Amino acid sequence: MTNSTDSPARTGRAAGKRERLMAAAAQVLYEQGVERTTIADIARAADVPVGNVYYYFKTKDELVEAALSEHTTHLKALTDRLDQLPDPRERLKGLVEAWVGQRDTAARYGCPAGTLAVELGKRTDGGLDPAVGHVIRRLLAWVEQQYRRMGLADPEGLALTLVGAYQGMSLLSNALRDPEIMTREGARLTRWLDTLT
Template identity: 70%
Template sequence: MTDSETEQPAKGSTRAATAAAKRRRLTAAAAQVLHEKGVERTAIADIAQAAGVPVGNVYYYFKTKDELVEAALAEHTAHLAALTAELERDPDPRARLKGLVDAWVSQRETAARYGCPTGTLTVELDKRDPGGLDETAAQVIRGLLDWAAQQFRALGVPDPDGHAVTLVAGYQGMSLLANALRDPEVMTREGDRLRTWLDSLA
């Protein structure tokens, strides 16, 4: 086997790794820029700039802006999965739920500027594309509701699905108000209320 033949797989592997890294940067940038600017005000060039990728290269990975929106939603799903996996290291379901509230409150500055990443995107997509990408966005929220319901079920409280809705609605409400009032401390105060409520559950 010649030297050039032994180098080929390494070069191919390097190209594949570079392409995968570039796609990941674009996906993360899409999630960030779409959250900050919204779907209608975001241009593909904005996402390319945030990712540090030439605009022409974007189309190699994503043919349309809708595909970038889908990628951003996948990023939100992955972020939620990573967060809940980290929370599940604690054996106490009440502590997991309180940890979720802590994670929400830790993002209060961002929420005050832009609102909830998934919530704001879901509302915008529903107005723009009912029955399409809004359903994909709703799946992210359903995933959060399902996880929260599992924790309430483990706590043994009645109506775990209803409690999950109350918790997530509390988050959506406080992030909306923090954004509307440009006041991150709304998240701090309402987060304290949610923790107190969780502690009060038998």
């Protein structure tokens, strides 16, 4: 006798709902912010009944963690793709190009991890601060690794400079609702990368 809840079709649907909820959480929290987003908003975006959300995620904070996990997954996919390029300088330039490619979204909402970091940093419980920091640290570590492969001095400082420039151009683009800030500053970063020896 088998348990019908363990059937492959049912398991696949459950995994699909969880994945849809994670993707919806990442998108809706990014667009609306943590405080303005309700579990119902995420359920609606995932096309999942609200009551089903609690089967996968007991609290809104668990959905925030799921969104951060999605951001980590997206970052890993991007860096994996960039790692296929043979030259670390070209990888960094590809990263800048990817950032600029998101200029319209950045102008509207800012950087996904950066905006969550700022919002969660204002909460008094501080419970999710390390989780959002993990996403940014992962990016910093990858960028630092590229500078190390280039044989440059102070790869950690250079990584902070590049990621900080991205956060700044995302913030300004968002604050001024001007995607061309990302275009101009991205071109400046690309030229800067070409000067590093």
